[in-house]
Structures are given as C-alpha cells and as structure tokens.
Amino acid sequence: MALPTMKWRYVGSSTYGASIDAALDAIYTLGTSATYYDGSARTPGSNQAATYSRFQSGGTTEAVYATPPTSTALAAKWIFAGSASAKSPTMASPDTWATNHLLVSINKNSGAFNAWDAAAPFTSGQFFGYWRAWDTVAGSGSCHMWECEEAVMLFFVASAGTVRACCAGAFIDPHSTDAADAESDERVYGIYNAGGTNVSTASGNSGSNTSWMGYGAANDNCHTGIFFPGLGTIQTIKRITEYDVTTGMTHRLTSGSYIYFQDNMLMSATASPNAAIGNLRAMGTFGLATVGQVLSDGVNDIAYVIGVNGSTAADAAILFRNV
Numbered sequence: 001m002a003l004p005t006m007k008w009r010y011v012g013s014s015t016y017g018a019s020i021d022a023a024l025d026a027i028y029t030l031g032t033s034a035t036y037y038d039g040s041a042r043t044p045g046s047n048q049a050a051t052y053s054r055f056q057s058g059g060t061t062e063a064v065y066a067t068p069p070t071s072t073a074l075a076a077k078w079i080f081a082g083s084a085s086a087k088s089p090t091m092a093s094p095d096t097w098a099t100n101h102l103l104v105s106i107n108k109n110s111g112a113f114n115a116w117d118a119a120a121p122f123t124s125g126q127f128f129g130y131w132r133a134w135d136t137v138a139g140s141g142s143c144h145m146w147e148c149e150e151a152v153m154l155f156f157v158a159s160a161g162t163v164r165a166c167c168a169g170a171f172i173d174p175h176s177t178d179a180a181d182a183e184s185d186e187r188v189y190g191i192y193n194a195g196g197t198n199v200s201t202a203s204g205n206s207g208s209n210t211s212w213m214g215y216g217a218a219n220d221n222c223h224t225g226i227f228f229p230g231l232g233t234i235q236t237i238k239r240i241t242e243y244d245v246t247t248g249m250t251h252r253l254t255s256g257s258y259i260y261f262q263d264n265m266l267m268s269a270t271a272s273p274n275a276a277i278g279n280l281r282a283m284g285t286f287g288l289a290t291v292g293q294v295l296s297d298g299v300n301d302i303a304y305v306i307g308v309n310g311s312t313a314a315d316a317a318i319l320f321r322n323v
Contacts, residue, residue: 003173003186006148006282008319009048010304012037013142013157013292020082020100020136024061026143027080027154028054031066038301045069048147055116057083063116068169070149073185074108078152078168081105081116081130089117092129092234094219095195100137102156103130104166104193108183108227126232131223133166133193144292146304146319148282150187153306153319155291161311162198163291165212167191172226172267174278181278183229188278190226190237197222202307202317203265203285204245206238212306212317213239213280215270224267226277236270237277243285245315251287258295260284260303262320282320289316 011033016026031052036042045051050066065079081089081103091097092105109125120127134156141158151169158164170187177186192213199222200210209216213224215238225234241264253259262284267277284303291310295303300323307316 001177001186002175003170003281004149005322006150006320007048007322008146008148008153008282008304009042009321010037010294010301011042011145011147013144015142016140018136018138018140020084020102021061022140023102023134023143023156024054024064024080024082027145028052028061028064030143030145031064048149050147050152053113055113065113065116065121066152068150072150072170072187074183074187074189075110075125076106076108076150076169076189077110077122078104078106078191079116079121080133080166087117090119090127090129092131092223092225094217094221095131095223096219098132098135100135101132101196102134102166104133104168104191105130106168106189106191108189126227128191128225128227128234131191131193131225132195132220134164135196137196138162138164138198142310144310146306148319151281155306155310157291157310161309163308163310164194165199165306166193167213171281172278173263173281179230181229183227188226188229190224192224193222195222196220199308201242201245202315203243203287204315206240206242211239212308213265213267235277237267238270239265239280240268241265241285245288251285260286260295260318262303265317282322284318284320286316286318288313290314291316
C-alpha cells in the first residue's frame with residue numbers, strides 16, 4: 001500500500017554569513033516566507049507549508065523548529081539547532097557535539113517545544129538525537145528550501161558552488177502496514193544529514209560516506225536514519241539506487257526532451273540483511289544539473305533540482321511537484 005503522493009514546492013533561497021546563527025536565521029526566513037520562489041502565495045500551516053518557530057538566547061538564534069502541515073497520528077516535528085557556545089544536547093551516534101555546527105533532528109509523539117539542548121526538546125515523545133549537517137568552515141552561501149506535506153529538504157550552497165544538505169520528516173514510503181516495516185500511521189520518520197563534508201553524489205555512487213541519502217559510520221560523515229517502527233531507537237539506512245553519471249548522462253532523449261521518473265530511489269538498512277526500507281517519496285534520479293534549477297513544461301513546474309553543485313551542472317536528483 002502506497003502513501004499519498006507528495007507535492008514538493010520550492011520555497012526559494014536565503015543568503016547567510018559564516019556563523020551558525022546566520023544559517024539558522026536563513027532557515028527561519030524561508031520557513032516563515034509568505035511566498036514561494038515564483039511569487040505564488042505560501043501560507044504556513046497549510047498545504048505543503050510547515051509552521052516554523054525559533055528560539056533565541058540574548059537575541060541570537062539557537063534553534064528553528066517546525067510542525068508539518070499534515071498532522072499524522074505520531075505528531076512529528078523537526079528541529080535545526082546549534083551554537084557558537086558550549087552546549088550539551090542529545091547527539092545521535094556516531095556524531096558528537098561541536099560548536100558552530102548545524103544540527104538536525106526529529107521527534108515523534110511530540111508535545112510543546114521545551115529546549116533544544118534538553119533531553120526532551122519537545123517535552124514528550126521520542127527524540128532522535130542530533131546529527132551534523134553543516135558547519136561554519138563551509139563559509140557563507142545560500143540556503144535553499146523545498147517542502148512537501150510531511151518533509152523538508154535543505155541545501156546549503158557555498159560561494160564555490162559546493163553543497164551540504166539535510167532532510168527531515170516522513171520522506172520514505174515503506175509500502176507496508178506491517179508493524180515491523182512502518183509506524184501505526186503507515187509511515188517511517190527520520191533524517192538525512194550531509195555531515196562535515198560536501199555532498200559528492202546525488203544520483204550517482206551511493207556507497208560514499210559523502211553521498212546524498214547515504215551513510216558513513218564515522219563522526220561527522222553523512223548519515224541517514226529512521227526510528228525503528230514503534231520504538232525510539234535508530235535504524236541506520238542508505239540509498240542503494242545509483243546511476244552512472246560519469247559519461248555526462250543528461251536524462252534527455254534524442255529529440256532533446258527530458259525523460260524523468262519518480263519513486264525510483266530505494267533505501268536499505270545498513271546492517272545485514274540490508275532489508276529494503278522503502279523508496280524516497282516523490283523523488284527521482286536525474287542527470288547533470290544545478291541546485292535550484294526548475295524542470296518545467298513551460299507552464300507548470302514538473303520537478304526541482306537538488307544535487308552536488310549550485311554553480312555548474314553536476315550529478316543531480318529531482319523532487320517532483322505533482323501539480
């Protein structure tokens with residue numbers, strides 16, 4: 001049984017300086033935007049737009065958190081946090097706390113926001129713990145946000161075009177109602193974080209510890225994981241679908257038209273027997289393209305490009321609008 005089809009929207013981009021609070025403020029700016037990239041109306045709390053809030057200490061932003069517009073039985077909320085000062089938040093293995101790193105996490109069965117560095121940031125429920133997604137060493141740049149009914153995707157594009165990225169929510173369809181495969185609301189909840197290294201592949205090699213939707217076993221590698229269904233513990237997962245992009249694959253037909261497919265990117269458990277977890281919802285492989293580009297039929301948006309570079313065409317994937 002498949003979940004409802006996601007309808008990704010491109011909110012747009014917001015610039016930030018090389019500080020953790022600047023990156024968090026860029027996320028908040030996008031999360032509270034009244035319009036999408038094309039000027040169309042965006043209303044937080046409805047359709048694909050989550051409701052964002054932020055926590056500041058002495059006027060400095062330390063956390064941005066959100067409630068998705070589609071309320072599921074497990075009341076999921078995601079959070080972005082970090083500080084230039086020493087803190088002791090709950091980290092998820094193998095990552096450890098460090099200043100000036102953007103941290104990302106998710107909570108299910110959530111209550112009200114408590115404190116981002118508390119053991120229970122949302123008072124109740126199950127907290128995933130934080131993984132790293134970006135750090136100030138990457139420098140200033142532009143934060144790009146895409147959102148759908150049950151998830152959010154962020155790409156941080158540095159001035160050189162390199163990217164870091166993260167994703168949170170119910171972005172995988174397990175295609176099962178069995179309690180071993182899915183939560184009681186038929187979903188799985190988790191996060192993906194790029195860690196402290198630039199994203200190296202999107203549709204290509206999925207085995208690298210810098211792959212989009214990949215998994216590396218060391219601190220500050222890329223990590224992808226979900227809650228084990230019905231539990232508060234983490235199952236680490238990774239993308240197992242990959243395409244050869246070394247030959248300049250463009251996903252274009254002889255006529256010049258683009259060809260594209262969605263729901264063709266599979267995720268697997270990292271531990272033997274490497275069981276299938278499901279597919280990335282309303283996402284698909286693509287050829288060489290640039291982060292922030294839009295695939296359009298001339299009237300309607302078809303999909304939005306994410307990938308490994310924001311300046312030049314490189315290995316990319318797409319998020320489908322599904323108008």
